[in-house]
Structures are given as structure tokens and as C-alpha cells.
Amino acid sequence: MFENNQPSVAVLLPCFNEEVTIGKVVRNFKAALPDATVYVYDNNSTDRTAEIAAAEGAIVRREPRQGKGNVIRAMFEDIDADVYVMADGDDTYPADAAPAMVSKVLDGYDMVIGDRLSSTYFQENKRPFHNFGNRLVRGSINGLFNAHVTDIMTGYRAFSFTFVKTYPVLSRGFEVETEMTIHSLNNNLRLYEMPIQYRDRPAGSVSKLDTVGDGIKVMSTIFRMIREYKPLPFFGTIGLLIGAIGILLCGGVTYEFTKTGLVARFPTLIGAIMLVIVGLLLFATGIILDVIAKNDRKTFITDTNQFAYLRRHFTKRQRSE
Structure with missing residues (x-):
């Protein structure tokens, strides 16, 4: 070149x-x-x-x-x-x-x-x-x-x-x-x-x-690209929001139980527990994908360094010919 x-x-x-x-x-x-x-x-x-x-x-x-x-x-x-x-x-x-x-x-x-x-x-x-x-x-x-x-x-x-x-x-x-x-x-x-x-x-x-x-x-x-490059903030934020909604709903059912001794809203309780589980799964997904994204960045840096080294070697050989 x-x-x-x-x-x-x-x-x-x-x-x-x-x-x-x-x-x-x-x-x-x-x-x-x-x-x-x-x-x-x-x-x-x-x-x-x-x-x-x-x-x-x-x-x-x-x-x-x-x-x-x-x-x-x-x-x-x-x-x-x-x-x-x-x-x-x-x-x-x-x-x-x-x-x-x-x-x-x-x-x-x-x-x-x-x-x-x-x-x-x-x-x-x-x-x-x-x-x-x-x-x-x-x-x-x-x-x-x-x-x-x-x-x-x-x-x-x-x-x-x-x-x-x-x-x-x-x-x-x-x-x-x-x-x-x-x-x-x-x-x-x-x-x-x-x-x-x-x-x-x-x-x-x-x-x-x-x-x-x-x-x-x-x-x-x-x-x-946010989902791919910043998975922990992406999935973690969604997971926290969904989990927080589930916890609030659970709190309402729990408050009623302490007052009456009865669980009057079983569908709400089941849905709230599911929301908390989904929130935890999304947060865990964000952690796993964040580790993968960091490894991808490490791989990119390594590959770029190798590419730059080969290019410098090739350029020096061209100059010497």
C-alpha cells in the first residue's frame, strides 16, 4: 500500500x-x-x-x-x-x-x-x-x-x-x-x-x-445494539421493573392476609410470583450476556492487535523489497 x-x-x-x-x-x-x-x-x-x-x-x-x-x-x-x-x-x-x-x-x-x-x-x-x-x-x-x-x-x-x-x-x-x-x-x-x-x-x-x-x-x-453491547443495563432494567411490579402486588396480597388471615386474591398472588420470577430470570440473563459481551470485546481487541501486527510486518517487507 x-x-x-x-x-x-x-x-x-x-x-x-x-x-x-x-x-x-x-x-x-x-x-x-x-x-x-x-x-x-x-x-x-x-x-x-x-x-x-x-x-x-x-x-x-x-x-x-x-x-x-x-x-x-x-x-x-x-x-x-x-x-x-x-x-x-x-x-x-x-x-x-x-x-x-x-x-x-x-x-x-x-x-x-x-x-x-x-x-x-x-x-x-x-x-x-x-x-x-x-x-x-x-x-x-x-x-x-x-x-x-x-x-x-x-x-x-x-x-x-x-x-x-x-x-x-x-x-x-x-x-x-x-x-x-x-x-x-x-x-x-x-x-x-x-x-x-x-x-x-x-x-x-x-x-x-x-x-x-x-x-x-x-x-x-x-x-x-444496546441489547447486544449493553445487555446488563438492558435486561437488568426490564427485570427490575417487572420484579418491582410483582413485589408490589405480593405486598398488597400479604397486607390483606395479615388483616384477615385469608388470601382472597389467589390469581393476583400467582401472577405476582410469576412476575418476580420473570424479573429474576431477565436480570440473570443480563448478567450472563454481559459476560459474553465482555469476552467478545476481548476477542475483538486480540484480533485487531493481531491484524495490525500482520499489516505492519507486511508493510515492512514491502518497503524492504
């Missing part, structure tokens, strides 16, 4: 019907990173996106599986580089921020996040539900992982080679950015946030986001 001791940089642009903006985006990234290779992955576009990108000098490939997550999965599998810069093809992210992002990755960060929310996003973005969704997702994830990430869902990011080759892309659609952030926080990867000047889509360019549909997918992804 190293040629003349210069790190290779790949610009990744997933696209679906972006003929209005893709030419300008490719030109801007070629100007900002003249030594980088620009890849445009066309995701079943019905317009001239692929043709325009190729005319501007980008390497165009096609991904038939619909959805941004599927495109990113294909990009990460196919392309080898020392640093990756990922952006959208809609001309909302400034290409002139890319060199600084690349520099941070070369300094040792696993992922650099192009932070829209600290600059112009809320002024430029004209979709209020998107603004609300960004705040909701940010608050949920930061609260759970005790983190301080400002922009959870940005599509402008830079990655190291090791991150790209060890990150399991599970999401199929726009929720993939949220998944990336949660994966990084859960595995204590090195993150760096860099404020960028976001701008809204130019006239004639149409957003592919479905505010309600994609919002539900993002929240479903958060729910699923």
Missing part, C-alpha cells in the same frame, strides 16, 4: 441518483487530495451519476444490493488503502476538510468524525424532524456509553486501514453511521471529532432520506 513511503488514500463516495452534484464532488476531492484515488459506488442509479463520475476521473463501481450500508460493506471489502475518507455524493460536505482528517488518521486515530452539529448544520438543514432526530440519537447513545460524541450520524468520516478491515457492517441502510459510532464506543476505539462546515443540498438535488422510515430504522439499530 505504501509507494515511495507515501500513504495511500481512498475517497469513498456511495451514490444513488446524484447526477446534479457528483461531478462537483469528485472535482473537489481531487483538488483537496490530489494523490488520492476517488471511488464512486453507484447503487442502482437511474440517472447519469456513474457516467458523470467516470468523466471526472473517478473509479466507478456498481453495488446491486440497495442501501447505503450495503454499499459501504462492499467498499470496505473491495478497497485497500492506508487511509479512507468517506463522504456523500450530494455536495453537503466540504472536501477541503479532508486533508486534516487524513492527517488525524495518520496520527493514530481509528476514526475521524466530520462534526456538522457544532457548526452550521442546524442553520443549513431545513428539515426540523432531522434536527430533532439527531439530538435524540446523540442523547441516547452518549448517555448509555458515557460518551461526548457531538455528531453521531454524520456521513463524513475518515478511517484507518485496521478499522475498515475489522469493522463488521451489519446495517443495510442509512443507519450504518449510527452503527459505526456505537461499535467504536463499545470497543473503546480512538475517535476524533473535527467540526466541518455543513451546507444543505443545492437546488435540484433531492434527499433520499425518509424521515420517518429511516428514523425508525436508526432507533431500531440503537435498540438492537
